Amino acid sequence: MTIETDVAGIIKAILKHQGLPDSDLELSTHLYGEGIGLDSLCVAELSAMLEKNFGKDPYSAGQLPQTVGHIVDFYEAD
Amino acid sequence: MSEAIDTGREPAKHYDTVVEAWGHLLEEDLHYGYFETGSESLPDATDALTNQMLQLAKPEKGQHVLDVGCGTGKAACRIGAEFGAHVTGISPSQVCVANANNKATSLSLDSLVQFRIGDGTKPDFPDASFDIAWVMESSHLMPDKPALIRECARLLKPGGRIVLCDVMLDHKLPLDEMLSYRDDFLLLKDVFGRARMEPLEFYQEQCEANGLVAETARDISLETQPTFQHWGNNAERNRSTVVEMIGAEACQQFADSCTVLDRFWDLNILGYGIISATKPA
Numbered sequence A: 001m002t003i004e005t006d007v008a009g010i011i012k013a014i015l016k017h018q019g020l021p022d023s024d025l026e027l028s029t030h031l032y033g034e035g036i037g038l039d040s041l042c043v044a045e046l047s048a049m050l051e052k053n054f055g056k057d058p059y060s061a062g063q064l065p066q067t068v069g070h071i072v073d074f075y076e077a078d
Numbered sequence B: 001m002s003e004a005i006d007t008g009r010e011p012a013k014h015y016d017t018v019v020e021a022w023g024h025l026l027e028e029d030l031h032y033g034y035f036e037t038g039s040e041s042l043p044d045a046t047d048a049l050t051n052q053m054l055q056l057a058k059p060e061k062g063q064h065v066l067d068v069g070c071g072t073g074k075a076a077c078r079i080g081a082e083f084g085a086h087v088t089g090i091s092p093s094q095v096c097v098a099n100a101n102n103k104a105t106s107l108s109l110d111s112l113v114q115f116r117i118g119d120g121t122k123p124d125f126p127d128a129s130f131d132i133a134w135v136m137e138s139s140h141l142m143p144d145k146p147a148l149i150r151e152c153a154r155l156l157k158p159g160g161r162i163v164l165c166d167v168m169l170d171h172k173l174p175l176d177e178m179l180s181y182r183d184d185f186l187l188l189k190d191v192f193g194r195a196r197m198e199p200l201e202f203y204q205e206q207c208e209a210n211g212l213v214a215e216t217a218r219d220i221s222l223e224t225q226p227t228f229q230h231w232g233n234n235a236e237r238n239r240s241t242v243v244e245m246i247g248a249e250a251c252q253q254f255a256d257s258c259t260v261l262d263r264f265w266d267l268n269i270l271g272y273g274i275i276s277a278t279k280p281a
Helices: A003-017 A040-054 A069-076 B011-023 B043-059 B072-083 B094-106 B143-156 B175-180 B182-192 B200-209 B227-237 B237-245 B247-267
Strands: B006-007 B062-067 B088-091 B113-117 B132-137 B156-169 B195-197 B213-219 B271-276
Touching: A003 A069, A040 B175, A040 B182, B011 B094, B011 B227, B011 B247, B043 B072, B043 B132, B043 B156, B043 B175, B043 B195, B043 B227, B043 B271, B062 B072, B062 B143, B072 B088, B072 B094, B072 B113, B072 B132, B088 B094, B094 B113, B094 B247, B113 B195, B132 B143, B143 B156, B156 B195, B156 B200, B175 B182, B182 B195, B200 B213, B200 B271, B227 B237, B227 B247, B237 B247, B237 B271
Parallel strands: B062 B088, B062 B132, B088 B113, B132 B156
Antiparallel strands: B006 B195, B156 B271, B213 B271
């Protein structure tokens, strides 16, 4: 499992849980609005699940990733 | 990015799972209380909140009322019994509808008050079917609130009135502020299911956008805040019963959520509002 696979899996789980349409996720996929449409609680869930999976998350670190790739970059920077 | 707050699970399923336990936690009405003095009992306060809605709705004998998100059916039965109005209550929860119909029957009100499965954002009624659209503490469970208000406006007869009360955002929360309360909002999601709150101004704007003339828009956060002390006390007093129904973790989460809500009220993150608007004749 790569970081990208793990991140995509978490996002897909949130989409499913929130009843949002499933989406093919690429590094360039935008997370909000016209992208896959994560709203504020989805972001809160994403933050919590990323932290649980990786021990830290970009949102709690003060970042606002705009794409799937931005999240992956956060973890690959280590 | 700033927006409304959306929490959790699909509302009907959540309701069906917790409704029995919630009777021991929130008591019969399953909604907030309105405390004028702060010393009222919770049942008196929940009646008082219904009274606030009734004062705005002004139901009359023979009128037709749509109760959107009818909960236990108690408010609908009051409207039928006290005012002689016909009430149709809708809810997506089969448990809720069954219990509410049983209540109406037990009170010999079933000729005036009926409940059925329905979705407030896609109600299956002709235009101009109702004199009053009653939306009591259910709109936070409907993500598509523009559709809710649009449909209420469609269903109202000319001269009809919508009355709505609910948990509301004090202001649109920027994402960074929301994330600072991440775990609190996730707790509320786990306890109360899917909920999406909006500010009072949002409801006013939606009413106006659908041709409704706003009459009343009041922030009653102060009057509703004592509710949490009562809920917390109920969680403690009825712990063994509630634990048997929903488990120790869920019971503790409920107790913790009361603390969170009380703090959110203090911090002006969440609050409670009541609004009424009429459809021009």
